[in-house]
Amino acid sequence: MQHSLRIGCSNVNLKEVRTFVENTLGAYRVPSDETDWVVLAIDELCANLIAHAHGWDPSHQIEVCIVNEASVISFQVRDPAPDGFNLLDYKLPEVQQIVSEKRNGGLGLILLRRIMDEIRAERHNGELVYWMRKYSVRGSL
């Protein structure tokens, strides 16, 4: 989903830009303190282009677009009865070490860390939750 607004290059139109960004993010229920930052950043960029790239010429136009791109997917593996071990404290061996020892085993956690961008381990009421995210994994909306 894409939302866009075109304005002429005049500072009086900055208010409309801010309202557009605020309303669009509001519709996606983005929290207002996050919205405030984005409103400011977009305002700064537009003000910059209006002044320095277009010399406040209102016959020139620029366009602001907000794209609701994709969904973020995260993964959990939950262990209701964990042992005391925390995978994230485990010091990974070197692949070359495993190869030179011709060892069968020890590559699993190396793969896990190479694949996932974020891995967290959290305990809730005795349950151990491994929470993971890989940034490139996105759903279509």
Add this chain to the structure above:
Amino acid sequence: MQHSLRIGCSNVNLKEVRTFVENTLGAYRVPSDETDWVVLAIDELCANLIAHAHGWDPSHQIEVCIVNEASVISFQVRDPAPDGFNLLDYKLPEVQQIVSEKRNGGLGLILLRRIMDEIRAERHNGELVYWMRKYSVRGSL
């Protein structure tokens, strides 16, 4: 939206885990090469817990959850008639420098960079597109 699967701690159930992850991500139209990596990572983590935390005891259970959390929102400011200047090449001044000179101006691009996590500038058929993302800005699904 959350999808979850419980399995007993036996290696024969790993196939079910992989199918679950593959089908769930398929439903979100995640490309298959991305899905392959996630399938592998989750398989490795489950195999690890099954063996090392639960000694292959099929009466113990673990749970795999996939959460479609939020939507990713990106921002563009499009300038159909740009000047030659590229904001991203511009060397930002220090705030302290501006303050000590009591200069009126020069903070706009500093703010932009401090607020946004990613900023790219791309030219398409003469149009200049500033593309931005702030990771904490997410829509509810």
Add this chain to the structure above:
Amino acid sequence: MEVSISEEGNHSIISLSGDLDASSSISLDNAFTSVLSSQRSVIFVDCTKLDYISSPGIGVFISRLGDCERQGIRLGLFGVSDKILKVFKILGLDQLIIIGKTKQEAELNINATQPSDRM
């Protein structure tokens, strides 16, 4: 944005209402020209009704702080919302200008600080 000026005893007050952005920062700058010429020893800026600030507004405060310092005039803001304060903060400028929740607090802060502290 609306700007109004009031003068009272040893101080001037610039009251702002609405959005201080690239289109309105000139009004704030003009208000400073006016109150600086009246030569009172303190300038307060009442931000109670200020909804928004971007870099041109902050730029006016920075440059006018220079004028105030040269003329030995103290500058204080009050009624600054958290939303506006965090813009100063992200730039590391929340210590630059004396800020109080209320006019009384800004006044106390001004009196507690020597002009020379604020170079």
Add this chain to the structure above:
Amino acid sequence: MEVSISEEGNHSIISLSGDLDASSSISLDNAFTSVLSSQRSVIFVDCTKLDYISSPGIGVFISRLGDCERQGIRLGLFGVSDKILKVFKILGLDQLIIIGKTKQEAELNINATQPSDRM
């Protein structure tokens, strides 16, 4: 996963079909025990029908490569899909074991490489 073994002239072939994971890697390991005992000079692993590999399968290849080297037997994989090759690659192991698209290519690669190269 299904595993079958065929012996032919100077070489043995282990053919894999399905998913090589923690539950099935033992079958591959057993197949190696069997073909190593037949003492032919080359072991091929036909991966044409292999759909999936995870670390226990790779672990078997690593440890069995050690046995092959000790006995002067050459090991080559063929029919490896891109999906499976990229798992070797992410571990930096795509150069570890001789891999060819076809059996002929694996054979050529094996002949081009001296056993001592692969320490």
